[in-house]
Amino acid sequence: MVVGCGAVATTFMTGVLMARKGLAKPVGSMTQYDKIRVGKGADKEYLSYSEIVSLTPLKDIVFGTWDVYPQNAYQAAMYAEVLKAKDIEPVRDELEVIKPMKAAFDKNYAKRLDGDNVKDCKTRWEMVEALREDIRRFKQEKGCSRIVVLWAASTEIYVPVNEHVHSKLSDLEAAMKADDREHIAPSMCYAYAALVEGAPFIMGAPNTTVDIPAMWELAEKTRMPIAGKDFKTGQTLVKSGFAPIISTRCLGLEGWFSTNILGNRDGLVLDEPANFHTKEVSKLSTLETILKADKQPELYSDYYHKVRINYYPPRNDNKESWDNIDIFGWMGYPMQIKINFLCRDSILAAPVCLDLCLLSDLAARAGRYGIQRFLSFFLKSPMHDYTQGEEAVNHLYQQYTMLKNAIREMGEYEPDEEMD
Numbered sequence: 001m002v003v004g005c006g007a008v009a010t011t012f013m014t015g016v017l018m019a020r021k022g023l024a025k026p027v028g029s030m031t032q033y034d035k036i037r038v039g040k041g042a043d044k045e046y047l048s049y050s051e052i053v054s055l056t057p058l059k060d061i062v063f064g065t066w067d068v069y070p071q072n073a074y075q076a077a078m079y080a081e082v083l084k085a086k087d088i089e090p091v092r093d094e095l096e097v098i099k100p101m102k103a104a105f106d107k108n109y110a111k112r113l114d115g116d117n118v119k120d121c122k123t124r125w126e127m128v129e130a131l132r133e134d135i136r137r138f139k140q141e142k143g144c145s146r147i148v149v150l151w152a153a154s155t156e157i158y159v160p161v162n163e164h165v166h167s168k169l170s171d172l173e174a175a176m177k178a179d180d181r182e183h184i185a186p187s188m189c190y191a192y193a194a195l196v197e198g199a200p201f202i203m204g205a206p207n208t209t210v211d212i213p214a215m216w217e218l219a220e221k222t223r224m225p226i227a228g229k230d231f232k233t234g235q236t237l238v239k240s241g242f243a244p245i246i247s248t249r250c251l252g253l254e255g256w257f258s259t260n261i262l263g264n265r266d267g268l269v270l271d272e273p274a275n276f277h278t279k280e281v282s283k284l285s286t287l288e289t290i291l292k293a294d295k296q297p298e299l300y301s302d303y304y305h306k307v308r309i310n311y312y313p314p315r316n317d318n319k320e321s322w323d324n325i326d327i328f329g330w331m332g333y334p335m336q337i338k339i340n341f342l343c344r345d346s347i348l349a350a351p352v353c354l355d356l357c358l359l360s361d362l363a364a365r366a367g368r369y370g371i372q373r374f375l376s377f378f379l380k381s382p383m384h385d386y387t388q389g390e391e392a393v394n395h396l397y398q399q400y401t402m403l404k405n406a407i408r409e410m411g412e413y414e415p416d417e418e419m420d
């Protein structure tokens with residue numbers, strides 16, 4: 001069940017429906033393409049994920065959604081203009097029956113949205129109850145044995161962690177009942193509803209929703225996996241893969257300036273400073289754990305890291321990102337690296353949605369609950385227990401090792417860090 005029926009959600013749904021008809025290929029999806037080595041030496045072999053663990057096949061997936069706008073998934077996919085009509089029409093009938101349920105929404109959290117397909121709830125607690133009812137009804141009507149809830153809705157305004165509300169589950173519940181709209185984002189109501197209904201919850205935007213101790217407590221209590229935050233797709237994927245080149249080669253960093261232009265509805269929402277701030281915090285966190293001043297003070301102290309997102313309608317979903325990286329080498333001599341990625345936002349996000357859903361469902365069946373660190377590979381700002389001083393792992397290749405080892409373990413193979 002996907003929260004938000006926008007560009008990412010409809011590209012994800014359309015791609016899955018097309019792929020299972022054999023009309024498109026799910027390129028970029030680790031669960032559909034990647035092969036992991038199991039065994040060592042003479043015993044080593046390379047197996048796909050579904051040969052190692054029992055993954056839900058694409059043909060068994062049923063989609064549901066919520067959105068502030070009432071357009072069905074076919075109309076929303078056409079509106080998003082990510083995919084060409086020829087790649088949508090063959091699954092039109094299946095997309096048309098995916099009609100958004102009324103959203104749990106508060107305009108103060110995304111001022112630029114004006115849809116009216118919204119639940120009429122007096123309190124945040126009523127939102128939770130209405131969403132629980134939606135999940136139960138959907139599960140029963142569609143005959144689903146398991147549910148995963150994925151947030152692919154807009155970025156909400158930044159909700160800083162408040163220790164009186166977000167530390168303990170009892171405080172969070174009290175705040176929902178007291179209708180504390182300042183500290184309880186609508187996304188928290190979706191997450192709460194999902195977890196108590198026995199569904200893993202994945203946060204694809206940078207919202208702090210499940211990145212608070214009270215939600216970790218709920219995930220433990222309900223024994224459900226949670227993952228987040230913010231899909232790692234374009235610029236940050238490049239950053240988390242490129243920064244290790246600088247650190248591995250012991251080059252210094254003076255500054256890293258990242259800018260983007262994009263023109264879709266996501267860009268429109270992020271044009272609002274309070275919403276952009278949520279994204280900025282998420283995007284800035286990547287470098288700090290890869291290029292670490294405490295380990296290499298002469299190379300990584302005081303570098304200037306700046307991230308900008310500019311709303312530019314002509315580009316729609318075809319985002320362009322520029323990175324200017326000022327590095328220094330032998331005897332401190334400066335050099336520059338420029339990276340210009342002309343990507344397609346939702347084309348990169350869709351396979352990440354699929355992998356996160358399938359792997360969260362797998363984790364739930366394997367009895368893994370709470371923060372799913374092995375999914376950090378797919379996320380821009382991976383969740384970690386910051387109350388215990390734990391650091392997030394942002395280094396793409398370390399994340400890949402964590403991913404592979406979790407799959408090996410769930411498939412009852414030995415985890416290891418051998419070179420492939």
Ligand SMILES: NC(=O)c1ccc[n+]([C@@H]2O[C@H](COP(=O)([O-])OP(=O)(O)OC[C@H]3O[C@@H](n4cnc5c(N)ncnc54)[C@H](O)[C@@H]3O)[C@@H](O)[C@H]2O)c1
Nearest residue numbers: 004006007008067103152153154155205231233265266345
């Ligand atoms: N595309 C990428 O590469 C990428 C990467 C990382 C994160 N994201 C995040 O994914 C999310 C989706 O991106 P998109 O391009 O599909 O945006 P979009 O604007 O096309 O779609 C988001 C949809 O969510 C709906 N929505 C907003 N609040 C809602 C609520 N409370 N309940 C239900 N629906 C709600 C909106 O009406 C909209 O239709 C954004 O938060 C974006 O920041 C995208």
